[in-house]
Amino acid sequence: MLALHDVSVRVGELTVLDAITLAVPPGRCVGIAGPSGSGKTTLLHVAGMLLEPSLGSVTWQGTRSRDPAGWRRKTVGFVFQDFCLVPELSALANVLLPMRFAAFCSGDAAGRGIAMLAEMGIAHPHRRAGILSRGEQQRVAIARAVLNTPPLILADEPTASLDAGTGGQIAKLLIAAARQAGAALLVVSHDPALLAEMDEVRTLRGGRLA
């Protein structure tokens, strides 16, 4: 379970997050709503240990990680608002990218990647990511996040860059992938359609969680 304990983030005089306590158990989809500038992305970065909180702590399965990069590699699947693919690499190479960080890459990784992309509706896994449509790019990004069946998926505005129709499809794919893997899913978004699919929605306002 991902847990944030009394987490505060201060930047100078500004309090971005104020004493946030949040738990995301396995298999549960939690949405964080809130207006722009309310601290949603900061919250997600703290949850993914990309940002050290000024106060409080983040634990996974009850312990604090001493190796955030290693923890993310083994535990977290990240989905970004604007996909963050490497445009010069193929869709498949993007999906396999996190495996390149590991000391060893399993032999059937490419096969699994192709199968995952097919499941996401990407028919041409060897096509360069840079020339895919925005909807296809986000599908590739989701495939990258869930290929290793991570127990925790963090998604930052995954539908914000897409039209309503494509956004709806992407939301369904993301939630289905999380549920299929039994993963904890934490999504920050102000897309009502996406938030409506969540098991629980919390609202962040002025750095405080309602």
Place this chain on the structure above:
Amino acid sequence: MNPFPMVLADWRAMRGTAVWCIVLVALAVAIGVAVGAQERALRQASARASDDFALLIGAPGSQTSLVLASVYLQVEALPLIDGANLNRLAADKRVAAVAPIAFGDVVNGYPVIGTTANFVTRWGRLAPSEGRVFEAEDEAVLGSDVRLPIGAGITPAHGAAGAPGKADPDEARHRHEGVVYKVVGRLPPTGTPWDRAILVPVETVWETHGLGNGHARDPAPLGLPFDAESIPGVPAIVVKPVGVADAYALRGQYRQGGTMALFPAEVLVSLYRNLGDVRAVLVLASALNDGLLFLSVLLLVVVLIGLRRRRYAVLRALGAPAVYVLLVVWLGTTALLAAGCLVGLALGWAGSAAAGALVAARTGLAVAAAPGADEALLVGVLVLVGGAMALVPAWLATRAPISESLRS
């Protein structure tokens, strides 16, 4: 851990910049490589050209002029020494062989050198590749690069050699009318300026200038000894001593009494020392040039990393350890510098070969600029230095805060 897909992706993303970086580094490195290779080739070629000139004797004056005129046929008006020295040297037990070198005439831009048949064959080391060596006063032997046919009749003119194969307008006005040499042979290439010379009996050179033929009778057998009452002077005498001690003794003896004796090698060593100083300055300038260019490239890489910090932050967010990002940036930068260095090595050698061809065209000295370990070592050092310097932008790439970079 496999950083290569990301390295390749980075190269593709900045291929225009990468190509320019490689070109600039290659040009900077090529200058250093070319200077080193050319200086070495020039030194080897000039040393090879003086191999058959163990000891030179001439009139007191500039040692360098004597060497340049005798070995490299950069014909200058040298004062003459008494021709009787030839007989004296020929009779000396310390001397294995001796020959006069008389110049000052020209045919079609090729210098005409008066000497003996023995020296034409370089003391028996060379055999004509065509025809034979001269056996009579009106015969001539060609160096390998002289474009005249065997059997041709040639008339010398007084004056300095011009462009080989092209008669100077002055040549026609200063022709020794009535003197005709018949070309009887051609020598194999020696890679020296003598390949462009026309070699004739010294007796004919003397006679052409109204000095007799050096012998009591006319005609007389060619070559030493010269038994005329008064033996004409010559600009230079080349001596092959029996041994090293003999060479030093002869040099000491002929450094007095109106003659100057020297080992061309010692003059070359002095020239090489100056050449070496020039080379050191050029290599230092080139190294500084390389260093500045490397710094510029690295600065460019730092700027590019700044622009692409979000890309590397995504890798970190996806779980890439800092060392992975460090490897991606370091390998990418080092490979660019290394590629530039290798292309520069090839360009430098090619440039040196081209410069060697130019020197050969101007002087006849076969400057064979070949790839050498020195330049390879220089490039190896540059790659190592570049690799070490590339650690700086690589390390900077790992220090950028992830959350902040993701928002950039």
